[in-house]
Amino acid sequence: MPALTRPMEVDFPSQTIKNGILIFLVGFCLSVTQFVMVRDFVTIIYGEEVAIILVTAAFFSGLSIGYLFSLKFSQSFFKVFALVLGFLHLTFPFSYRYLAAWTDSLGDKQGFLLLLLLFVYALVFSSLFAAFLPRLISLDNSWSPELRLKIFYTLELLGFCAGFVAVGWSMNKPVSAILFLYWPILGAVLFLATGKRNWTIGYLAAGLIVGFYLDDLDKASTAYLYQKKHGKSQAKVLYSVNSPYQKVEVIEDYKSEKYLYLDGLQNLNEGDLKYLNFYIARIPAELTHPNNALIIGNGTLSSAPVVYPFSKRLTSVELDPGVLAAGKQFFTPQEKLNPLKNWKLFVDDGKHYLWTQNEFYDLIIMDIPSPLTIQEAVLHTREFYSLAKDRLTESGVLAVQLSGPLQKNNRTPARVTAALAEVFNEVMVIKSSKADRSFAYASQKLPFKKEDMKNLTKRFEPRLKVISPNKVGRYLKRAVPLSINELDLVLRRGWERFTDRYFDYD
Amino acid sequence: MISRATLAFVTGLQFSILQFCFLAILQINVSSAYLTYMTVAFAWMIGSVIGMWMKRLTPWLGVVLGTVSFYFVHILLTLFPFSYLALVISAVSISVAAIWAGHFFVVMRSRFQSPDKMFFHENNGFLLGIVAFFVGFTTLGTSFIVSSPGLGGILLLYLNRLEFRENSI
Numbered sequence: 001m002p003a004l005t006r007p008m009e010v011d012f013p014s015q016t017i018k019n020g021i022l023i024f025l026v027g028f029c030l031s032v033t034q035f036v037m038v039r040d041f042v043t044i045i046y047g048e049e050v051a052i053i054l055v056t057a058a059f060f061s062g063l064s065i066g067y068l069f070s071l072k073f074s075q076s077f078f079k080v081f082a083l084v085l086g087f088l089h090l091t092f093p094f095s096y097r098y099l100a101a102w103t104d105s106l107g108d109k110q111g112f113l114l115l116l117l118l119f120v121y122a123l124v125f126s127s128l129f130a131a132f133l134p135r136l137i138s139l140d141n142s143w144s145p146e147l148r149l150k151i152f153y154t155l156e157l158l159g160f161c162a163g164f165v166a167v168g169w170s171m172n173k174p175v176s177a178i179l180f181l182y183w184p185i186l187g188a189v190l191f192l193a194t195g196k197r198n199w200t201i202g203y204l205a206a207g208l209i210v211g212f213y214l215d216d217l218d219k220a221s222t223a224y225l226y227q228k229k230h231g232k233s234q235a236k237v238l239y240s241v242n243s244p245y246q247k248v249e250v251i252e253d254y255k256s257e258k259y260l261y262l263d264g265l266q267n268l269n270e271g272d273l274k275y276l277n278f279y280i281a282r283i284p285a286e287l288t289h290p291n292n293a294l295i296i297g298n299g300t301l302s303s304a305p306v307v308y309p310f311s312k313r314l315t316s317v318e319l320d321p322g323v324l325a326a327g328k329q330f331f332t333p334q335e336k337l338n339p340l341k342n343w344k345l346f347v348d349d350g351k352h353y354l355w356t357q358n359e360f361y362d363l364i365i366m367d368i369p370s371p372l373t374i375q376e377a378v379l380h381t382r383e384f385y386s387l388a389k390d391r392l393t394e395s396g397v398l399a400v401q402l403s404g405p406l407q408k409n410n411r412t413p414a415r416v417t418a419a420l421a422e423v424f425n426e427v428m429v430i431k432s433s434k435a436d437r438s439f440a441y442a443s444q445k446l447p448f449k450k451e452d453m454k455n456l457t458k459r460f461e462p463r464l465k466v467i468s469p470n471k472v473g474r475y476l477k478r479a480v481p482l483s484i485n486e487l488d489l490v491l492r493r494g495w496e497r498f499t500d501r502y503f504d505y506d
Numbered sequence: 507m508i509s510r511a512t513l514a515f516v517t518g519l520q521f522s523i524l525q526f527c528f529l530a531i532l533q534i535n536v537s538s539a540y541l542t543y544m545t546v547a548f549a550w551m552i553g554s555v556i557g558m559w560m561k562r563l564t565p566w567l568g569v570v571l572g573t574v575s576f577y578f579v580h581i582l583l584t585l586f587p588f589s590y591l592a593l594v595i596s597a598v599s600i601s602v603a604a605i606w607a608g609h610f611f612v613v614m615r616s617r618f619q620s621p622d623k624m625f626f627h628e629n630n631g632f633l634l635g636i637v638a639f640f641v642g643f644t645t646l647g648t649s650f651i652v653s654s655p656g657l658g659g660i661l662l663l664y665l666n667r668l669e670f671r672e673n674s675i
Contacts, residue, residue, distance in 0.1 A: 049644075057633055057636055067625040070622045071622045130625070130629075133621070134620065138620055145616075146615060146616070150558050150559060150612060153608075153611060158555070164547060168540075168544070319539065349538045349539050351538075351588075352537040352539070355587065374643070375533065484647055485646075485647025486647060487643065487644045487647060488644050
C-alpha cells in the first residue's frame, strides 16, 4: 500500500510500521530545520532578540499553515508538494542568502521583501513536516484514532529528540555538517511519503552533487551576503560555525582586516580590538596591579596577554566554545597564550562561575557584547553587578565597556552606568574617541584617581575625557538602571535597530 | 459559549509561556549554558510523551500540575540558586508540568472533528506565547514570570470547566 492512503488500501501492519518510521524521521527533520532556519535567518536579519523572536515566530507560522492545509490536499497533490519542497531543501543555505542579499539592493522595498522572504521560507522549512501528523492520524486506519494519535505523536516527539541530538553533534561545525546528515533523512521521508523511487533517487543524486559543492556554496553565499548587506567589499569567509549559542563567523575584508560576527552582528574587528583592549583590560590592570584578575567574556582571548603582565593570577571565563575556537585561530594565536603560566580558562556562564567559586578578585573585566539579547542584557544588570561586587576585594574594580559614548539620556551606556552606580559607591567613566565608546570602572573604593587615569592614557589618547565619580551622576538623571525587571532596552533598542535598518526611508 | 478552538489556542499559549518561563528562571538562576536549554526541551518532551500514555488525567489536575510545578521550581531556584542539583529537580518538575501538554491532545482529539484544527489552534496559541513572553518579560520583568503561568492556569481551568460542562450537557 502506498503511504498515507485511505483505509481500504491498507496492508496492515507493514504500512503502519512504515508510517511510524516516517513520522519519526519527520520529527527529526523538524528539529533540524528549526535549528537551521533560526540560525541562518537570524544571522541574515542580524541577531538582536527581536530578530530571534521574529524568525522563530515565522517558523511556527509555517507549522500553522502546514496544519491548516494538511487534510485539504489530495494524496497526489501532497506527493508533488512534498517532492517540490524536498528539492527546495537542497538549496539550503545558499538560495535564501542570495535572495536576502538581492533584497538589499531594492531600496525602500527591502524590509518588506525580506519579511516576505522570511515567511515564504518558513513555509518551505516547516509546513511540509507539520502536515504529516494530522494526515497520519486521519488517514492511517490501523488501531483506534486515539491510539494512532498516541503512537504517531510519540514517535514524532522521539524523532524530534533524535534531531536535537544530531543538532548537538553539529555544534561548532559549519552548517554543512548537519545538512549532510539531514538530506539523506529527508530523502527517506520523501520515499516513504510518496513511494516514488525514481524521484527519490533523483533527489539523492541532486543532494550528492550539491553536497559535493556545499562547503564552497556555503562560504560563497555567506561572503556575498557580507558584501551586499554589510558592505564588506571582497569579503572572504575564514570561519563560519554554529556554536551552541549563535552563528560565529570570521570575515576578512579587502584590507585583510578580520571581523568577528556573532549572529550577523559585528562583535569586533582587529583594528578596534587594540583600542578596546587598551581601555577595558590594560588600563585597569595597570592601575590596579591585581593579585587575582578575572575576565568574563572576551572569547577572542585577546585581553588575556594584555592583563597578564600586571596580574599575579588570571582567569578567563567564556561561555561559547565556538567563539573561543575562532579567537584562538584568528585573533590570539596559541604562541601568545603559551607563556601565560598562571592563566586559567573556564568554559562557563559568567554569573554561574561567580556564584559557584569562592575566590575574590581585585579586578573583574566584563568584555561581553552589547545588551541586544536577554542573555547579554542580564550580564549588564544591577543584579549581576551585585554578584560581581560580592566577589571583589574591598578596593576591587569592575571594568565594563558601555557599548557607546555616555550621554545624558536613557540609552544603553547611561543605563548600564546607572546600574553600576546603584551597586557601587564609585564609578569613573571615560569617553574615548578612538574606541568610539565609553568605559566604566566601578568599585566600593576606587584605587585610582582621575589624574592617574589621565597620566596613564595621555600618550595613547591625549583628549580622552575622564568623568570622575562625583560627576557621573549628572549623566544619569534620565537613566533607568538596567535590571532583571527593566530589560525593556532589549525590546526597544532591538526594535529601533530593526526598523532603522529595514524600514527607515529617510 | 467557549469554542474548542479557543480552548486549544489558550492551552498552546499557556504551554508556550510555561516553557519560556521555565527557561528564563533557569537561565537567570542556574546558568545560560546550552545544558539548561537542552534540559528544558528534553524534560518537556519526556513529560509530553508520559502524559500522552497516561490512562486518566483530568484537565483540572493536568493544568494544576503544570502551574504548581512551575511555582515549585521558582521557589526552589530562589532558595538554591546556581545549583546543578536544583537543575535536576527542575528537570523532573518540567516533565511533570508537561504531562498535560501530552494528555491534552488525547483528550481533545475526540472533541475536534479532525486533528489538523486541533494542532493548528494549539500551535497558533504557542506562537502568540513566544511573542507574549518576550514582550512581557522585557517590559514587566520578573512580575511577568511570576504572574503569567498562574493567570494562564486560572484562565485555562475556567475555559476547561466551561468546555467540559457544555459537552456533558
